[in-house]
Amino acid sequence: MVKETINTMLHLWLLIPLLAQVETRSPNGTGQKPAFPGQTRIAQQKLNVAFEVVNIANSLKQPWGIAFLPSRYILITEKPGRLRILSPYGKISEPVSGIPVVDSRSQGGLLGIALDPNFARNQLIYWSYSERNDDGTNNTAVARGKLIEGTSPRVENVQIIFHQTPSLKSTLHFGSRLVFGRDGTLFVTTGDRSITEGRMQAQRLDGLLGKVVRINPDGSIPKDNPFVGKPGIMPEIWSIGHRNIQGAALHPVTGELWTIEHGTRGGDELNIARKGKDYGWPTIAYGIEYGGDTITGGIQAKAGMEQPVYYWDPVIAPGGMTFYTGAMFPAWKNSLFIGGLGSTHLVRLSLNGDKVTGEEHLLTDLGERLRDVVQGPEGALYIVTDSGRFFKLVPKQSK
Numbered sequence: 215m216v217k218e219t220i221n222t223m224l225h226l227w228l229l230i231p232l233l234a235q236v237e238t239r240s241p242n243g244t245g246q247k248p249a250f251p252g253q254t255r256i257a258q259q260k261l262n263v264a265f266e267v268v269n270i271a272n273s274l275k276q277p278w279g280i281a282f283l284p285s286r287y288i289l290i291t292e293k294p295g296r297l298r299i300l301s302p303y304g305k306i307s308e309p310v311s312g313i314p315v316v317d318s319r320s321q322g323g324l325l326g327i328a329l330d331p332n333f334a335r336n337q338l339i340y341w342s343y344s345e346r347n348d349d350g351t352n353n354t355a356v357a358r359g360k361l362i363e364g365t366s367p368r369v370e371n372v373q374i375i376f377h378q379t380p381s382l383k384s385t386l387h388f389g390s391r392l393v394f395g396r397d398g399t400l401f402v403t404t405g406d407r408s409i410t411e412g413r414m415q416a417q418r419l420d421g422l423l424g425k426v427v428r429i430n431p432d433g434s435i436p437k438d439n440p441f442v443g444k445p446g447i448m449p450e451i452w453s454i455g456h457r458n459i460q461g462a463a464l465h466p467v468t469g470e471l472w473t474i475e476h477g478t479r480g481g482d483e484l485n486i487a488r489k490g491k492d493y494g495w496p497t498i499a500y501g502i503e504y505g506g507d508t509i510t511g512g513i514q515a516k517a518g519m520e521q522p523v524y525y526w527d528p529v530i531a532p533g534g535m536t537f538y539t540g541a542m543f544p545a546w547k548n549s550l551f552i553g554g555l556g557s558t559h560l561v562r563l564s565l566n567g568d569k570v571t572g573e574e575h576l577l578t579d580l581g582e583r584l585r586d587v588v589q590g591p592e593g594a595l596y597i598v599t600d601s602g603r604f605f606k607l608v609p610k611q612s613k
Contacts, residue, residue: 327392478499
């Protein structure tokens with residue numbers, strides 16, 4: 215009996231660190247309750263995976279997006295307006311010529327990057343950027359061109375395939391992640407441009423502010439988009455009611471687009487961006503305004519509006535994200551990794567279907583704003599920081 219009691223106590227003691235919440239700070243949204251258990255402040259789940267940080271480069275200028283070429287060379291965008299090609303060992307190319315001028319003020323610049331699914335055949339790359347107009351307004355835009363590698367890399371036959379409308383006078387909330395769906399269509403994340411004029415259009419269907427957009431690689435409209443052929447509605451729209459989506463990735467099993475967006479104080483959201491759905495901004499939202507007031511709607515739920523899969527209060531200020539599917543870290547398989555800008559750590563989420571079941575914070579002592587995180591072709595995790603650092607996580611070698 216004594217032995218059984220000791221074993222039971224030991225079992226419970228071992229469970230305590232697993233059940234502890236990873237977030238211990240007080241929420242900003244005082245009195246707000248999640249819509250379902252586990253929607254926020256999930257139990258901490260430490261997998262205790264041993265890894266080491268391998269530095270690749272330190273001298274990039276505000277890197278924003280990463281994409282791997284078939285050669286394992288790496289495309290990296292720099293926010294001031296330069297595209298670089300890095301060798302696997304960190305040699306940085308001269309800027310790729312042919313990139314259009316960007317509006318790099320504040321949050322704007324050269325941002326998301328993606329390869330065409332048929333890159334091996336057509337060498338097409340796609341990039342998202344903030345585009346400045348002659349009247350002083352600006353907007354998110356997407357261009358594509360043929361990448362010519364070599365000692366003087368360049369892009370040729372550049373075409374601008376998407377312009378966000380309407381254009382506004384703001385230097386904030388450009389969204390800008392680019393993700394190709396399994397059917398070859400291109401998802402473009404956008405933002406509400408932060409100012410009141412923009413945020414109040416996030417649920418309107420006659421513009422492209424605060425939306426996930428879905429287009430064909432040439433910029434034309436897929437016939438199965440949810441609002442095609444409906445008068446007064448922009449046919450590019452895939453989903454609505456978003457604030458500022460700066461992370462996006464396809465789920466490795468379902469193929470659905472998962473997104474993460476910057477909320478206000480206490481409202482960063484992880485969503486599954488589904489066809490024709492309304493994600494509520496700014497009518498419903500968790501957290502509060504940065505000035506301390508309630509958000510426009512003052513409510514967290516409403517019929518016909520989607521709830522986030524998960525939210526953070528206080529926020530992590532998310533950067534890029536990726537699902538881990540590699541063999542280098544077996545324990546991390548199917549985890550979702552998110553770069554923290556404000557939190558300056560790497561978030562790992564355990565998932566069971568569409569539910570978050572555990573959260574772990576990694577690289578907590580790094581003190582860097584993690585702008586993008588991507589799985590490399592060999593299974594390492596690659597990360598860029600706002601300070602210009604580029605590194606990878608690999609298994610720690612036993613001595």
